[in-house]
Amino acid sequence: MLRLKVEQHRRGGRDLLKEIELSFPAGQFSVILGPNGAGKTTLLKLISGQEPVQRGSVTLADQPLAQIDLLQRARQMAMLTQEHPLNFPFTALDVVKMGCHPLGISPDEAEEKARHLLTVMELAELSKRNYLTLSGGEKQRVQLARVLAQLGEESQVLLLDEPLSGMDLRHQHLTLAYLRAQAKQGLTVIAVLHDPVLAARYADRLVLLKQGRLSAEGKVAEVWQSDTLSALYDLPLQVSLENGEPQLYTADLPELNDNLFGAQPRQD
């Protein structure tokens, strides 16, 4: 069980997160949704220990995160970040193999694991390709495979910050199905996504963040309400969930039309 309590977390004189209390049980796939700047990435940074919580706490299996040393933390928790600043011409296979580092397994085992994950991500043909020459979506899949390679016997938590960015539709579904399967096997999976329909379709639970505060959270069926989601995104939405199939319709945006067409033509 992963527990997070944030009374207040500030940067630059602004509350990034405030009054949030969440617990993430093992075996659950949670998706964090919210508009830009809602504090989603900050939340993952606090959970992963990249930033210490200013007022509050994070505990993993009742142990404060700050007391777990970095290597042990890496064995228990893996995270896909939003940016991938790698700027050197490693092969895709080499990049994925690096994910095995905290596990301390043999080079042969690492190679086998990396090849398996490249196959899962449908990248087997690209394994010897220079990472820098891959497309954005392919790079994202390689990095995801690298983070999945970090999962081992001690793993408890998998965090993903916009794992689908740049991916085509097929691989978005493939990724989410794989993440859901990982959760079914007992892992706590938490992902930040931008597509509420995909989130509702694959997640067990939705966590809605707005302006640094918890706006709603619960099982998909509880949260998947038109007014809840409309309020979250400041956008008139109609949602339904028939036979577990989430649907979402957006109405016209009168104020957007006014802004666009009522505005003065730009003079540049």
Add this chain to the structure above:
Amino acid sequence: MMPAGRFQPQTLLIALTLIAPVVVLLSLQTGEISIGLADLWPSDSIAHQVFIELRLPRLLLTLLAGALLGITGAAVQAMFRNPLADPSLIGVSAGAGLAAVATLVFGAGLQLYLGAFALPLMAFLGGMFTTWLVARIARSVEGISVTTMLLVGIAINAIAASGISGLKYFSDAFTLRQVVFWLMGGLQHQGWAEVGILLLVILPVATGLILQGRILNLLLLGERQAQLLGVSVVRCHRVLIVLSALGVGVVVAVGGMIGFVGLVVPHLVRLLVGPDNRYLLPLSAFLGALFLTLADVLARALIAPAELPLGVVTALVGGPFFLSMILYRRRGAD
């Protein structure tokens, strides 16, 4: 497209091992008198003296200094996560140089106590301070910015240059001569004592850096990414700063400003065998040793019987190479 490495590391190792004897013989043979194997005995012959007192230490100095510059270049590039980082470009050599000149001008007492170690020690401290400073200023929340790193390098190079000018102004005739002499760089006036110092330094620096090879690969993923894989980035940077500054500082103290070796050599190795630091670091040391020795042969041969400063030769090769790297990157070719 730049390939991720066309050859196996072993292939490059074998190739370098085959080239090495040629470079070594070339270095031992270049000079005013030609020395054959038969000339070395009896041991009081002039040829023997030239060999033992001049040619052999010079060869060892270029090999050791080149190895240090090659491997520290590769390490600094891993630390700044950029192939354009070089100790001479980002101001580390200049910082070491300023500290060395200050020691020559004001450090008579220090030189009395520490003898031949005074200059290397101060250059090491100067280099360490500048590396720390560059890393400190260039670091933001998102890691180290390349633009800031190079700009800080320009600033430090300028500050060090004016500092050295100022020190010259304050030094007496004898010290001034010493400073000017030292600033021209080169390894032609050094002997066995300096060989000893470089040997003493290369062992911990090369071992320490090569042992970090796997961790340096993780660092290339990004600082946050490395930390999430269980790497203590702060500790790793500390080790890199100390070892690189030690390597660069001591080479600067012994041989003056020898630029671009740390840029050109790791880049070539990366082109040939890929960016894996477990191979890049030792092979950069090996190629660096041969590269600097060859540059020193050129320095002696190009305008013989006079000599070019070694730093001039490496800059003549490295400068255009650096420009071509920037052009290549601008075309988005990598």
